[in-house]
Amino acid sequence: CLGLIESLGEYYPEAQWQRCMVHFYRNVFSVVPKGKVKQVAAMLKAIHAQEDRQAAQEKADAVVAKLKALKLPAAAELVREGIGETPTYYAFPDRHHRQIRTNNPLERIMREIRRRSRVVGCFPDGRSALMLAAARLRYIAGTKWGTRRYMNMERLKELQQERQEAVLVSA
Known part of the structure; x- marks a missing residue:
């Protein structure tokens, strides 16, 4: 039995997968000490404040390096693995970004x-x-x-x- 993500390609071949940014953030915060959540939140928001997908990916790479420097390897790994699913909204008109991101x-x-x-x-x-x-x-x-x-x-x-x-x- 296919899961939701796997079945999208089969039933909707042109559909693009957009992971909810809030849930992505929560997953990252779950492995971050409470004292560093605000700092990490600012980093994650900076990724999605970029003008296009390429700039967001470059910023994500910088955030991963910074998280590793802060001795947060689990958070860095979650960002590295999951960031590809969150900037899909850049492929759509600007006025739709807010609705598509969450x-x-x-x-x-x-x-x-x-x-x-x-x-x-x-x-x-x-x-x-x-x-x-x-x-x-x-x-x-x-x-x-x-x-x-x-x-x-x-x-x-x-x-x-x-x-x-x-x-x-x-x-």
């Missing part, structure tokens, strides 16, 4: 479902838990929050068309 709407929905399921406590079977989650999702989809547009996709469609035209010209 998965806040999904987190909000999951928090709401978790809150509702805790009220119930114990479910007789998995089907009843699924029914509760589906009912909550249907409710959210029908509210103003569920129907508002998260991103303006017009610029993204233009960008996709430009890329397709560039491929046709180069072929």
Whole structure:
């Protein structure tokens, strides 16, 4: 059985993987002493404050070296291994960066479902838990929050068309 990341390539071959920056930061902070978390947080934020993906990668390499110098090899290794999954948003228009970098709407929905399921406590079977989650999702989809547009996709469609035209010209 394929996992989420592995199945993306099979079912959505053109999809790009963007790891949530907040979760990436939390993973790094989990191996950093509490006294150095603010310093490491500033370093990680500096990576994602760069203008493009290449500059972000160069900054990440510098951060890895600095973490090693601070005697934080586990944090350096996590940054080195995981940084390739976090700057995917640079391939999209600037106005979409904030929405692509994190998965806040999904987190909000999951928090709401978790809150509702805790009220119930114990479910007789998995089907009843699924029914509760589906009912909550249907409710959210029908509210103003569920129907508002998260991103303006017009610029993204233009960008996709430009890329397709560039491929046709180069072929």
